Amino acid sequence: MSVKPNLSPKKNPMPSQPPEVRAHNFLEVATGYDxxxxxxxxxxxxxxxxxxxxxxxxxxxxxxxxxxxxxxGDFEGAYEVISRTSSLPAVCGRVCPQETQCEAKCVRGLKGxxxxxxxxxxxxxxxxxxxxVQPTERPAPNGHKVAVVGSxxxxxxxxxxxxxxxxxxxxxxxxxxxxxxxxxxxxEFRLPKEIVRKEVEHLSExxxxxxxxxxxxxxxxxxxxxxxxxxxxxxxxxxxxPNFMGIPGESLKGVYxxxxxxxxxxxxxxxxxxxxxxxxxxxxxxxxxxxxxxxxAARTALRLGAEKVYIVYRRSMEELPARRExxxxxxxxxxxxxxxxxxxxVLGHENPSDRRDPKNGCVTGLKCIRMELGEPDERGRRRPVxxxxxxxVLDVDTVVIAIGTSPNPLIKTTTEGLSxxxxxGIIVEEATGATTRxxxxxxxxxxxxxxxxxxxxxxxxxxxxxIDEFLSKES
Amino acid sequence: MYRIVSKxxxxxxxxxxEIEAPFVARKAKPGQFIILRVDETGERxxxxxxxxxxxxxxxxxxxxxxxxxxxLLNRKQxxxxxxxxxxxxxxxxxxDGLQNVCIVGGGVGCAIALxxxxxxxxxxxxxxxxxxxxxxxxxxxxxxxxxVSDRLFVMTDDGSYGEKGNVCVPLNDLFARGETFDxxxxxxPLIMMKFVVEAARPTGIPCTVSMNPIMIDGTGMCGGxxxxxxxxxxxxxxxxxxxxxxxxxYEVDFDEAMSRGTMYRDFxxxxxxxxxxxxxxxx
Numbered sequence: 001m002s003v004k005p006n007l008s009p010k011k012n013p014m015p016s017q018p019p020e021v022r023a024h025n026f027l028e029v030a031t032g033y034d035x036x037x038x039x040x041x042x043x044x045x046x047x048x049x050x051x052x053x054x055x056x057x058x059x060x061x062x063x064x065x066x067x068x069x070x071x072x073g074d075f076e077g078a079y080e081v082i083s084r085t086s087s088l089p090a091v092c093g094r095v096c097p098q099e100t101q102c103e104a105k106c107v108r109g110l111k112g113x114x115x116x117x118x119x120x121x122x123x124x125x126x127x128x129x130x131x132x133v134q135p136t137e138r139p140a141p142n143g144h145k146v147a148v149v150g151s152x153x154x155x156x157x158x159x160x161x162x163x164x165x166x167x168x169x170x171x172x173x174x175x176x177x178x179x180x181x182x183x184x185x186x187x188e189f190r191l192p193k194e195i196v197r198k199e200v201e202h203l204s205e206x207x208x209x210x211x212x213x214x215x216x217x218x219x220x221x222x223x224x225x226x227x228x229x230x231x232x233x234x235x236x237x238x239x240x241x242p243n244f245m246g247i248p249g250e251s252l253k254g255v256y257x258x259x260x261x262x263x264x265x266x267x268x269x270x271x272x273x274x275x276x277x278x279x280x281x282x283x284x285x286x287x288x289x290x291x292x293x294x295x296x297a298a299r300t301a302l303r304l305g306a307e308k309v310y311i312v313y314r315r316s317m318e319e320l321p322a323r324r325e326x327x328x329x330x331x332x333x334x335x336x337x338x339x340x341x342x343x344x345x346v347l348g349h350e351n352p353s354d355r356r357d358p359k360n361g362c363v364t365g366l367k368c369i370r371m372e373l374g375e376p377d378e379r380g381r382r383r384p385v386x387x388x389x390x391x392x393v394l395d396v397d398t399v400v401i402a403i404g405t406s407p408n409p410l411i412k413t414t415t416e417g418l419s420x421x422x423x424x425g426i427i428v429e430e431a432t433g434a435t436t437r438x439x440x441x442x443x444x445x446x447x448x449x450x451x452x453x454x455x456x457x458x459x460x461x462x463x464x465x466x467i468d469e470f471l472s473k474e475s
Numbered sequence: 476m477y478r479i480v481s482k483x484x485x486x487x488x489x490x491x492x493e494i495e496a497p498f499v500a501r502k503a504k505p506g507q508f509i510i511l512r513v514d515e516t517g518e519r520x521x522x523x524x525x526x527x528x529x530x531x532x533x534x535x536x537x538x539x540x541x542x543x544x545x546x547l548l549n550r551k552q553x554x555x556x557x558x559x560x561x562x563x564x565x566x567x568x569x570x571d572g573l574q575n576v577c578i579v580g581g582g583v584g585c586a587i588a589l590x591x592x593x594x595x596x597x598x599x600x601x602x603x604x605x606x607x608x609x610x611x612x613x614x615x616x617x618x619x620x621x622x623v624s625d626r627l628f629v630m631t632d633d634g635s636y637g638e639k640g641n642v643c644v645p646l647n648d649l650f651a652r653g654e655t656f657d658x659x660x661x662x663x664p665l666i667m668m669k670f671v672v673e674a675a676r677p678t679g680i681p682c683t684v685s686m687n688p689i690m691i692d693g694t695g696m697c698g699g700x701x702x703x704x705x706x707x708x709x710x711x712x713x714x715x716x717x718x719x720x721x722x723x724x725y726e727v728d729f730d731e732a733m734s735r736g737t738m739y740r741d742f743x744x745x746x747x748x749x750x751x752x753x754x755x756x757x758x
Contacts, residue, residue, distance in 0.1 A: 218563060
């Protein structure tokens with residue numbers, strides 16, 4: 001069958017809730033392609049022989065092959081192609097930075113927009129979740145036991161890949177719900193928790209045992225996992241303690257780390273009416289930082305009812321590290337970007353005549369200084385330098401600090417033989433994820449510090465392959 | 476799900492529960508805490524471990540009914556289950572080598588001070604305990620403390636039981652008589668710990684306090700439990716969940732900790748009233 005390719009230079013637009021509507025609800029922003037749009041978009045793929053897109057994908061999804069199936073209207077077939085290499089397609093289709101990965105390599109992008117690979121992946125995964133009735137086949141056990149620490153993107157990917165090979169995998173999760181950053185960090189309006197739940201359920205069908213409320217490093221140590229009969233351990237314990245700026249006033253009431261703000265809203269569902277876990281709703285909010293987490297926090301604050309939300313970032317838009325799409329969404333929703341502004345102090349209410357004044361200790365403003373770009377630093381980014389005498393006060397009552405995290409300290413402090421770098425990240429061999437301790441592998445933010453979902457998945461995949469080789473060699 | 480093995484009221488607002496949680500019981504040490512959720516939509520609250528039975532696989536918690544979650548927990552009966560129970564979290568109290576210790580507990584904080592006093596007593600240390608309550612009705616664990624202490628001072632603010640006055644009264648007496656200790660360990664309301672630290676400061680005796688700030692994950696992820704220490708004149712940010720809950724009392728910024736503790740006071744009050752009203756309409 002020869003079908004005419006779709007030569008439109010533009011992607012089929014992603015149907016989305018209008019900004020003025022979505023700014024006030026937690027429903028998903030993008031609503032997804034329908035079948036006809038998906039087929040039309042698939043027809044934009046030229047099926048290049050050398051498949052540059054595949055090399056741009058950290059988990060090497062066979063992109064042209066799945067797009068071919070979409071063209072044919074065989075959506076379940078497309079899903080099967082994707083799931084050969086990706087354990088979490090519905091997640092990746094939503095949160096991967098495709099514009100710097102697969103789509104950055106797409107030949108169609110040379111003249112016009114690349115094929116909407118991410119949108120197609122999402123469509124296929126959603127179609128499968130909605131329509132598939134095929135029960136998941138459980139692979140024959142190979143008799144080996146592997147422990148996975150953490151149920152975020154790295155851990156889930158590693159667990160899924162190993163389970164498909166017949167390993168008996170147990171995932172140990174510290175929180176009460178599986179999913180890691182996918183449930184505590186990324187907001188509902190970007191990644192509905194129902195989707196994460198389905199992906200975890202799929203792993204359970206493959207035979208993966210997920211144990212919640214298990215803090216490895218506390219409840220159990222890595223040594224005890226080996227004593228329990230696990231032959232290899234993968235550590236995907238994720239990002240840890242939030243960084244603060246070290247400026248006066250960061251302990252005032254109304255100052256949150258992004259992790260705390262997002263965990264309260266996402267994991268603990270503080271956005272609901274009469275929540276059991278409290279969060280500041282409304283008011284005027286400044287989010288400090290320019291990454292995707294800062295965008296998530298700002299857009300969450302808006303949806304919680306804030307009358308004004310600022311992003312405060314010390315460099316310019318050019319250096320701002322968040323995905324373009326997230327920045328555009330935030331701007332459309334009315335979030336104001338205060339670029340080349342650097343906070344120097346959080347101001348608080350003080351009433352010396354009434355020490356019981358409940359407003360005492362609450363945030364009343366964020367004092368910032370204007371910055372200008374100076375000489376490039378060692379990484380080539382122009383260094384921001386303060387403009388003397390340009391201090392001003394941003395009128396806010398809530399401040400969210402989103403300037404990154406350091407790897408979680410619990411495992412490294414309780415595991416002998418595990419080397420970490422000066423920033424606390426576990427040291428691994430990049431090609432295998434092998435740590436300095438035999439049988440222990442690691443990947444994701446626990447190794448790299450805060451990065452993306454897909455790079456964590458890539459690391460989980462690399463480690464799963466290495467664990468398989470390690471355990472096949474032994475027997 | 477974690478089974479409630481037993482439930483004992485200690486006074487009108489304080490309850491002791493034993494929870495079946497074998498993994499936590501195997502590892503728990505004095506000074507550590509757990510995080511629980513009562514039901515599948517519940518909030519996460521930290522409670523310090525009050526005791527454990529490694530063989531039976533049970534962990535003891537003692538809590539005061541102060542908010543919605545403790546209200547819900549207190550309505551559970553022995554034989555029923557709670558949704559989540561994770562731990563042991565935090566760093567255990569450092570008790571090695573201590574031979575002469577003063578334990579100062581206030582209110583429900585005595586529940587956390589008790590396992591420390593017990594551990595020290597069992598290790599052969601001389602234990603002086605000072606426990607304080609607002610009044611006789613709120614007194615808890617007197618016999619338990621007596622069993623593990625070489626000396627016990629029971630104080631009530633209104634004098635309705637024991638001696639009248641706060642916990643600093645016997646402390647100042649002891650200091651005035653020139654008594655000294657290897658360490659003072661104090662657990663209770665922030666304001667009480669602040670005064671104990673101030674009473675102890677002139678003596679230079681090491682003084683450890685147990686902090687109980689607002690927490691969510693308890694594993695070093697959210698940073699909500701941060702507090703400021705003043706070390707060599709410089710402020711240092713620490714996280715109670717992974718760096719504590721025990722800290723050098725002379726360094727802790729109590730005023731800031733007290734202020735942070737009030738952040739959700741109105742919310743908590745309203746939430747508790749909602750729970751109480753719900754039960755009222757159901758019964």
